[in-house]
Every structure is written in C-alpha cells, then in structure tokens.
Amino acid sequence: MGNHYFLVDCGEGTQYQIQRFGVKRSRIDHILISHLHGDHSLGLMGMIYSYHLSGRKKPLSIYGQRGLDEIITTHLRWSGSRLNYKINFHHLNPEVPETIISSKTLEVISFPLIHRIPTCGFLFREKTKPRRINEKQIPPDFSNQDYQALKKGKDILDEEGNVKYRNEDLTLEPKKSRSYAFCSDTGYDPMLAERLKAVDLVYHEATFLKDMEKWARKTYHATTHDAANTALDAEVGRLLIGHFSARYKEVDIFVDECREIFPETYPALEGEIFEIEE
C-alpha cells in the first residue's frame, strides 16, 4: 500500500526471499501471522533479530495468535537479546472478525478460518477515497480558497452564501477502493464467501486436487474446487492459489481445476507480483 509494506505470514527463509526479490525490508512496519504452524511463522525470529542487527529504531507491529508472544519472548530471553526497537504485539481474535489496523486510507480486518489450530485470514481494504477535481470544469475565477473547499468535498458558495458551484459538478468519482484478502490454511467454509464479497484479489490455499476432498476435510485444508467455489460465490475479481501439497510436482493442474469453476485463477508463484488497479 504505497510506501507501506505489510508482511503476511513469515515462513523459514523469508528474510532471504525479501533480499532475493529486492524488497526494502525497512518499509515493513506490520507483520501479520495467520497461525502458528512452522511454514507460516518460523521466519519471524530471523526478521526480528535482523532488524535489531541492522539498527532498526522504529517500532514493529506484530499481529499473531496467542502463544506467538511467548515464543518471541522465550527466544529473546535465552539469546540474551535486548532489542533496540519496540515490538507492539497484538493478539488476533480467532473467534470473530476484528479490525486490527485502521488508518486514514486503509483498514485491515482479521477473520476466523477453519484449521486444526486457531487461524485467521486478513482482509485489506482501502477506505473511500476523496472525489478528484476535474480540472477541465474549473472556472477561470477560481481562487486557491475555492480549491481547498472543493478538495474537502464542499460546494463553492457566492458572497451571499448561496451555492455557486456544486462540488459534484466540478469533481469526478473517487478512484476505486481496492481490496485484497489472504486466506492461509483453511478447510472449506461456505460462510467465507460472505466475508470476501467483491474483494478484488483473494489468495486462498488449495493444498489438494479436487479428488482429495475427503482428505482435505480431514486435514483442514482446501481443494482446488473449494477455493474456486468460494471465489465464485464471493464474486471476487481474481483468485490466487497456493500452498500446494508436496505430493504434486506440477502447478498447472491446480490452476486448470480451479478455472473449471472460476476462470480468473492464478498461481501464487515465488516472486510474482499481482497489482490491483484503481
């Protein structure tokens, strides 16, 4: 989001990948960890130590399930480390949706997923943006003061206090408020589509192919068709899939199976960038 980066889950080697793909790690001020399985969390301590060694001073916000704070403090205690920056730790609520971040331009909402241990998904949503000034419609006698009033969404008044120009006549619709959701490990949840309604880009795990539905239910993971049906029901823009079981060697078949139901499906491959247009 602009110059602010959010790191969502952090498996072993994340700091190596961050370097490999040229991401400025100093721009990360928020790390969100969906749950405490190793492939989603074991890279966090390395990030924390590396920030310390590179002289980070500004606080780092970490959002995680109960227990992650104990894991962090246990590591720090036994390594004899005293960080030179502050960690603001926020407990996620794995039971109900909660707004965990809210700024002028963005809100982030955590919501429960269905997994073997407490797990959250995350929805990133831009707030409604201001209307844009339509330069072509601006009259020649427009003052700087008028401009400022227009920017704030106000009408322009004449000396007697009557509306001279209506705001909506001199401005264009605001740019679209974009949204992204990350659904890490989760079993199929028919209720999830409601939460993801009309989201532009949704990452949803697809650990198994469709013929493994029983096994997926048992292990609290999703199949390709689970992910695609959720995307279809939610009428999302695009679906990203990942977390493919190591038993499979090819990614294409996962994408193909999803596209049987939801054509706008793409694989979340290492280093790929997915932009959302305004």
Added chain:
Amino acid sequence: MGNHYFLVDCGEGTQYQIQRFGVKRSRIDHILISHLHGDHSLGLMGMIYSYHLSGRKKPLSIYGQRGLDEIITTHLRWSGSRLNYKINFHHLNPEVPETIISSKTLEVISFPLIHRIPTCGFLFREKTKPRRINEKQIPPDFSNQDYQALKKGKDILDEEGNVKYRNEDLTLEPKKSRSYAFCSDTGYDPMLAERLKAVDLVYHEATFLKDMEKWARKTYHATTHDAANTALDAEVGRLLIGHFSARYKEVDIFVDECREIFPETYPALEGEIFEIEE
C-alpha cells in the same frame, strides 16, 4: 563419520542448504547447537517439523544449552504438534568439558568457549582403531581361528601355549584416529590451544580482521590473528575460518591474514567439503 552425520549448529535455512548440497538428512541422528544466538539455532525448529512431516520414526538426539529445550517445547505446544518420533535432549555444560557422545569408534566432547551467552565448542575424536592384519606376513598354516585371534589383538599360541607368532609381527599400526573441532563464536582464549592440541582440522571463527582486536574483545569474537595463533599454539593440522562480519565484502583478506601466522588456513565456504585422511 562413516554413514552417521552430525549436524553442528543450525541457522535459518539449514534444511534448504541440506537439500541444496544433496545431504541425506535421514542420516543425521545428532544435532549439536553451540549457543542460542539466532544465526546458530533458528533453523532447528524447521528441521524438527520436517522430520515429523517426512515420517521420521527413529529418535533424534539434540545437544544444546539450557533454554533450547524450552524453546522447542514452546514451539511444539503452540503449534499443536505431537511429533511421531522422540527427541532426546541433552543439556550442554557451558562451564567444563564433558564427553557428550561415546560410541565404539568415536567420542564427542563439549567444551566452554568465551562468548556473551553460554557457548560450547565440540571436539570429535575417533577412538584408537584396531591394528590391521598384514596379509604379506601371514604364514600358510594360518587357520580361521588364528585370524580371529589376530584381529582381536592376541598373539598366536602353539599347542603347548607358547607364543608362536607375536601379534605385532603380523599386523600393521592402526590407521590414524582422526579429530575435528568446531569452535563457534568465541573471544580469544589462550587456554583453548590446550584443548585443541594436535587436532587434525579445527574450525575457529574469525569475525574480524586483525586491526579490530579491541572491538573483537568487546563483542566476544575473534580476529584472524586470534584464530591463527590458537591454531599455531595447538599445532593443529588445518585451520578453517568463518563467521566473517558482514562489514567485509571479501574473504581472501581473512585467509591472507591468518596465513601470516598459520599457513594451513582455509575459508569455510558454503558447500565446501574438507576430508581428513586416515
């Protein structure tokens, strides 16, 4: 050592490197962690989980400082994991040398190093090997029973119980008992040379160049000359150096500085193999 692998220290990404360099991880039954700084220990949980996921059944022995057991159990508890193999955890003694492994052919001794937190080095030493039968000297009337006696180091007796052949006349000196020592993070310790006396191959950290001696003392690390002087005093076979500070871009100068004092110095580069001849 033969088909048995010992993993000594385990930074983040170790399992990735193990795969990259084609090491059979199933052959690792002993993991030794010198101390609890992240660059020496953060890869351990990933190894533990991966062994679980790949169906390991045989026990894994882990040797570490006090606290490593708490770190492991805290991770396992919050991830809801119950391993399908047993971990045998051994506390290292950071105060005095201790034999931590002793088999028919090998012993491993931990010994204290000088660092900011409790830290151990490890000495691997083959036990004295049996003398080898010198086939050229074997007389034609030698029975299978005589062979077995010879192998056990016994003399061969005649029917009256007198020595017919002396064991040492029919056998050769045993092969050399090889030794390797790993001195992870440590400040300069003049007493260390005694511990490393005549060891074939010694890894000793060399975080800083020789002009940084003061800083090295302050941070409980070693300079090139510290490592080389230790190797010289101990009369070791070869010296491996590593743990170079990230402030330097070149490794050659570290090796050059060590060779001013101890010519048989080599850099411990990723993936390099150093064999010790018998």
